[in-house]
Amino acid sequence: MRRETCPTGEPAPARIASRQENPQSARNARIGKGRGSPGEQRSAVGFSVEPKPGRLDFSRQFGRLYSPVIRKTLLFFVLAGLLTTGLHAQGSRADTAARTASGLELTRATQAMDTSSAVSEAEFDLGEQHAVSARSGGLGAYFIGDTSLNYTSNATLANGGRQGDMYFVARGGAGIRPHITHGLYLDGYVSQEVFQYATYSSLNFSLFTAGGGLDYVIDELDQLTFYVRYNYQRYLDGDTLDEFFVNHAITAGVAKEFVLNDVMAIQTGAQAVISVAAEPYEARRNEYDLWLGWRWRIVEPLELQTYYMVSLFNYPDGGRVDLTQNVGGSLNLHLTRWARLSASAGFGANNSTDSFFDYTVVNLGGTLGLDFRF
Numbered sequence: 001m002r003r004e005t006c007p008t009g010e011p012a013p014a015r016i017a018s019r020q021e022n023p024q025s026a027r028n029a030r031i032g033k034g035r036g037s038p039g040e041q042r043s044a045v046g047f048s049v050e051p052k053p054g055r056l057d058f059s060r061q062f063g064r065l066y067s068p069v070i071r072k073t074l075l076f077f078v079l080a081g082l083l084t085t086g087l088h089a090q091g092s093r094a095d096t097a098a099r100t101a102s103g104l105e106l107t108r109a110t111q112a113m114d115t116s117s118a119v120s121e122a123e124f125d126l127g128e129q130h131a132v133s134a135r136s137g138g139l140g141a142y143f144i145g146d147t148s149l150n151y152t153s154n155a156t157l158a159n160g161g162r163q164g165d166m167y168f169v170a171r172g173g174a175g176i177r178p179h180i181t182h183g184l185y186l187d188g189y190v191s192q193e194v195f196q197y198a199t200y201s202s203l204n205f206s207l208f209t210a211g212g213g214l215d216y217v218i219d220e221l222d223q224l225t226f227y228v229r230y231n232y233q234r235y236l237d238g239d240t241l242d243e244f245f246v247n248h249a250i251t252a253g254v255a256k257e258f259v260l261n262d263v264m265a266i267q268t269g270a271q272a273v274i275s276v277a278a279e280p281y282e283a284r285r286n287e288y289d290l291w292l293g294w295r296w297r298i299v300e301p302l303e304l305q306t307y308y309m310v311s312l313f314n315y316p317d318g319g320r321v322d323l324t325q326n327v328g329g330s331l332n333l334h335l336t337r338w339a340r341l342s343a344s345a346g347f348g349a350n351n352s353t354d355s356f357f358d359y360t361v362v363n364l365g366g367t368l369g370l371d372f373r374f
Contacts, residue, residue: 096203108369141174141175144174145173159359165199174191187214204238228251247275247283249275251272265294286314293306301335327348
C-alpha cells in the first residue's frame with residue numbers, strides 16, 4: 001500500500017497532526033500555495049505569506065521613510081558638535097598665543113634702552129616714555145631685533161594639566177617715527193616674530209604685526225604723552241603655517257614718567273585695546289590696562305626695572321571676563337647705545353568667570369636685543 005506524503009516530505013498523518021496543532025499555519029499554507037516566488041523563505045509547513053494589498057506594515061514603512069532622515073539629522077548634529085569643538089579649540093589656542101605674545105611684550109617694555117633715546121617703537125605697555133627729539137623733517141627710522149630664551153611654568157595658560165616648558169623667540173622689525181609738528185609724531189611699523197617650544201611643539205606659532213598711529217607729547221607737562229594706534233596681527237601655526245588667528249585692534253592710552261633724580265624714575269599709565277574685528281570671533285577680546293613702573297640706574301651700564309600691571313579682559317562672545325595681575329622686573333646691561341643684555345622674571349595670576357582659565361604662571365627669560373635709530 002502506497003504511503004501518502006506531503007511536499008515537505010512528511011507522512012500524511014504527520015501533516016494532519018500538524019494542521020490540527022496549528023490550524024492558522026495550515027490555512028496560511030493553503031493561501032500561499034502556488035503564489036510563492038523562488039526568493040521567498042519557506043516555513044516548516046509551507047510558503048511564507050505576503051501582506052494583502054492595502055495592509056501596511058507600519059514599522060517597516062516607518063523605517064523606510066524616516067531612517068534616512070534620522071541618519072542625516074544625527075550626522076548633522078555630530079558634524080555641528082565637531083565644528084563647535086574645533087572652533088572652541090581654535091579660539092583657545094588663539095587666546096593662548098595672543099596672551100603669550102602680549103606677556104612677552106610686557107617684559108620687553110621693561111628692558112628699555114637709554115632713557116635719553118627716542119621712544120622705542122611706540123611700545124607704551126609699561127608707560128615706556130623716553131625723551132623725544134623736537135627735530136622736524138626727519139623720518140626717525142629705526143630697526144629692531146632681539147632673540148630670547150624663556151621658561152614658563154604654564155605653557156597653555158590654563159588651570160588644567162599645567163605644564164612648564166622652554167621656548168625660544170626671535171623678532172625683527174622696522175618703522176618710522178617722524179616729528180610732524182609741535183609735539184605730534186607719526187609712527188608706522190612692521191615686525192615678525194617666531195615662537196618655538198621645546199616640548200609642546202603644537203604651541204609653535206609665528207606672529208606678523210603691522211600698524212601705525214599718532215603720539216602727542218606735551219613738553220610743558222614733562223612729556224605727558226597721549227597715543228592712538230591701529231594694529232593688525234596675523235598668527236600662523238609654526239609647523240603648517242596655517243592661519244589660526246587674525247586681529248584688528250585700536251589702542252588708545254596715556255603715559256607719564258616722573259623723574260625723581262638722575263638715576264631713578266617712576267612710570268605710570270593706562271590704555272584700552274579694543275578689538276574691532278577678529279577671526280575666529282571666539283578669540284576676540286577687549287583689554288584695559290593700568291600700570292606702575294620704577295627704574296633705577298644702578299651704575300652707568302646697568303639698570304633695574306620693576307613693574308606692576310592690572311588688566312581687565314572682556315570677551316564679547318560668551319561674556320567671559322578675566323582680571324589679570326602681573327608683577328616682575330628685569331635687569332638690563334647696556335653694552336652700547338644699540339645693544340643690551342637682559343634677564344627678566346615675572347609672576348602672573350588670572351581670575352576668570354570661566355574657572356578653567358583661573359591660573360598662575362611664572363616666567364623667566366634672557367634676551368639679547370638690538371635697536372638701531374637714525
